[in-house]
Amino acid sequence: MVKRWKVEVGVLVAFVAAIVCGAFVQAGDVPDVITINSSIYQQHTKGLVQFTHKKHAEDYKIACTDCHHVYKDGKNVWKEGDPVDKCEKCHTDATIKGEKKLPPEQQKLNLKLAFHNNCVGCHKKLKKENKETKAPTTCSKCHPKKKAQ
Numbered sequence: 288m289v290k291r292w293k294v295e296v297g298v299l300v301a302f303v304a305a306i307v308c309g310a311f312v313q314a315g316d317v318p319d320v321i322t323i324n325s326s327i328y329q330q331h332t333k334g335l336v337q338f339t340h341k342k343h344a345e346d347y348k349i350a351c352t353d354c355h356h357v358y359k360d361g362k363n364v365w366k367e368g369d370p371v372d373k374c375e376k377c378h379t380d381a382t383i384k385g386e387k388k389l390p391p392e393q394q395k396l397n398l399k400l401a402f403h404n405n406c407v408g409c410h411k412k413l414k415k416e417n418k419e420t421k422a423p424t425t426c427s428k429c430h431p432k433k434k435a436q
């Protein structure tokens with residue numbers, strides 16, 4: 288009996304810990320700068336992008352929902368405080384050549400397109416509105432020259 292009780296407490300503690308840890312994955316814990324390094328690319332052909340997460344959210348005042356989403360019935364139901372999955376959790380297609388020729392449904396799941404459409408898409412829009420913008424649209428401004436590995 289005693290042993291069984293101990294097991295149950297152990298399970299409960301693990302359960303509560305999981306909830307608490309989940310709840311702490313919030314804006315405050317996000318690194319200011321994220322090195323985007325998706326693991327579905329066994330090898331990156333381009334230099335890794337250093338993404339200024341905090342600047343984008345705070346200085347540039349971009350809504351979390353411009354980048355984070357969970358779709359349900361075609362609507363983005365993600366809200367601040369919800370857990371955030373890496374983009375590659377859902378955008379699982381790793382094609383990096385000819386990705387724009389994939390069937391439309393597969394394009395939506397392509398990771399390179401997900402990033403480029405999101406990041407470069409917004410930057411291009413900004414550039415149209417204001418030529419002086421510092422939001423980069425050229426490859427090497429996001430992907431630093433790759434060092435020999």
Ligand code: HEC
Pocket residue numbers: 312313314316317318321323324325338340343344349350351352353354355367368370371372373374375
């Ligand atoms: C301009 C786009 C953008 C905006 C705005 C943005 N994020 Fe992110 N966020 C990202 C990207 C990109 C990642 C990294 C995803 C990856 O590596 O797959 C990320 C990662 C995260 C993570 C996970 C961090 C980690 O270390 O695992 C959390 C949590 C998060 N964002 C919360 C937020 C919240 C809350 C806001 C609004 C206050 C926000 N983000 C605004 C693009 C954005």
Ligand code: HEC
Pocket residue numbers: 354355356357358372373374375376377378394395396400401402404405
């Ligand atoms: C929970 C799953 C999930 C996560 C995590 C996720 N996405 Fe998506 N995303 C989707 C789905 C599903 C669609 C397609 C929605 C539709 O049918 O129109 C989509 C669509 C998109 C689109 C529009 C389609 C396109 O290629 O033009 C972009 C851009 C995008 N996601 C970028 C991102 C980025 C960047 C991240 C990480 C910061 C991310 N997504 C994280 C599920 C996800």
Ligand code: HEC
Pocket residue numbers: 336337338339342343347349353354402405406407409410413419420421422423428429
């Ligand atoms: C909804 C719009 C939007 C999205 C989405 C977005 N950015 Fe930006 N980005 C901006 C703005 C605004 C600036 C600042 C422009 C200025 O200062 O003139 C910027 C600046 C930058 C800069 C240069 C300055 C700095 O802070 O480093 C880089 C690099 C950059 N973005 C990378 C990214 C990457 C990578 C992503 C996708 C993960 C992304 N951005 C998504 C709007 C956006």
Ligand code: HEC
Pocket residue numbers: 323324325326328330331332333334336383398399402403406407410423424425426427428429430
């Ligand atoms: C606004 C920033 C930005 C610009 C501009 C940009 N990219 Fe990217 N690119 C990204 C991000 C973020 C990823 C996702 C990396 C990851 O998931 O690890 C990516 C992924 C890639 C990948 C797949 C990963 C790899 O290294 O093999 C390739 C290839 C790529 N980009 C090529 C280019 C080329 C070529 C250009 C210029 C025509 C370009 N990118 C412009 C941000 C950018």
